[in-house]
Amino acid sequence: MFNRLVVFMAGVLPWAGRWVIRARGPYYMNSKVMKLVVAMSAALASTMPLAAMAQDVQSVELGAAPGSGLSYISLFMEADIVVKIVMIGLIAASVWSWAIIFDKVVLYGRSRRQMNRFENVFWSGQSLEELYKSLSSRANNGMSALFVAAMREWKRSHEGDKPAIASLQQRIDRVMDLTISREVERLEKRLLFLATIGSAAPFVGLFGTVWGIMNAFTSIAASKNTNLAVVAPGIAEALFATGLGLIAAIPAVIAYNKLQSDSGKLAARMEGFADEFSAILSRRIDERA
Structure with a gap:
């Protein structure tokens, strides 16, 4: 579940950055704000393997198969x-x-x-x-x-x-x-x-x-x-x-x-x-x- 949240945030941050570029001009492509957005996206992306590992460990401790359990998508759909x-x-x-x-x-x-x-x-x-x-x-x-x-x-x-x-x-x-x-x-x-x-x-x-x-x-x-x-x-x-x-x-x-x-x-x-x-x-x- 945490892994999916990380994926969501890593996708939203670059999208918001592109929206700012369209609204304020290409000058801000190299601005400190855009560099911060890229850094945050990279940091979030780097945590995805760790999040997946933690989820698998938790599943093993609970006696379930790795990757099983309730997901955000299944919670929403149901x-x-x-x-x-x-x-x-x-x-x-x-x-x-x-x-x-x-x-x-x-x-x-x-x-x-x-x-x-x-x-x-x-x-x-x-x-x-x-x-x-x-x-x-x-x-x-x-x-x-x-x-x-x-x-x-x-x-x-x-x-x-x-x-x-x-x-x-x-x-x-x-x-x-x-x-x-x-x-x-x-x-x-x-x-x-x-x-x-x-x-x-x-x-x-x-x-x-x-x-x-x-x-x-x-x-x-x-x-x-x-x-x-x-x-x-x-x-x-x-x-x-x-x-x-x-x-x-x-x-x-x-x-x-x-x-x-x-x-x-x-x-x-x-x-x-x-x-x-x-x-x-x-x-x-x-x-x-």
């Missing part, structure tokens, strides 16, 4: 239709959660690198007008989007015969606040799904377990046989649903907390830059007033 739906839903939720996790790890890493590069250019002494011209013609994220939005409002206020200086500072601050909100929303997109899976998956698995145990007891009552060979399959398939719920929930909860913390740090960096840039523009406004 389960009730309601339990099958629960299992399929939990497996799909787990795979989608891992895809979101890999996507966010790549996205947050790229956002940090973009912010670092922008800060190096911004504080290098280059004029604001030149930097605005170089950035305004392309898509921007993070601090660069914040800078372009503020400079665009600055440029608009100085168009025409009479510059609109009176409330320029307030307009720039509102534009930057709105840009920060949009960037945070982009960073935290789909994180709510991880939180939902982390909180709901154990209960969904528990529902499958309760339903499976009810069916197991019904079968026992119908057969009037309390032999372990009759009881064990129904109990095993019921507990399998709880196991799937925990497998889906635990990584989702850990990833949600970590990604939420990283999102807060990125938002704090953007807010700090907004305050500094607002002070720079405020001095320029005072000079022109």
Whole structure:
């Protein structure tokens, strides 16, 4: 059983990695994230012979033939239709959660690198007008989007015969606040799904377990046989649903907390830059007033 779980995870990790490459571009093929995915897949694959050996030893100790016993596939195939739906839903939720996790790890890493590069250019002494011209013609994220939005409002206020200086500072601050909100929303997109899976998956698995145990007891009552060979399959398939719920929930909860913390740090960096840039523009406004 453990061997099949290892095979499943070794297959899911490369699939999630390929999904990230399609979503984020081939640049991430050689990134640290993809190297980590490959390493984890190789490590899981290397444990499969040991898992098979352990399963055979356990079978011998129980007096059964090596490789015999209940498998995950047999548990699924013999389960009730309601339990099958629960299992399929939990497996799909787990795979989608891992895809979101890999996507966010790549996205947050790229956002940090973009912010670092922008800060190096911004504080290098280059004029604001030149930097605005170089950035305004392309898509921007993070601090660069914040800078372009503020400079665009600055440029608009100085168009025409009479510059609109009176409330320029307030307009720039509102534009930057709105840009920060949009960037945070982009960073935290789909994180709510991880939180939902982390909180709901154990209960969904528990529902499958309760339903499976009810069916197991019904079968026992119908057969009037309390032999372990009759009881064990129904109990095993019921507990399998709880196991799937925990497998889906635990990584989702850990990833949600970590990604939420990283999102807060990125938002704090953007807010700090907004305050500094607002002070720079405020001095320029005072000079022109």
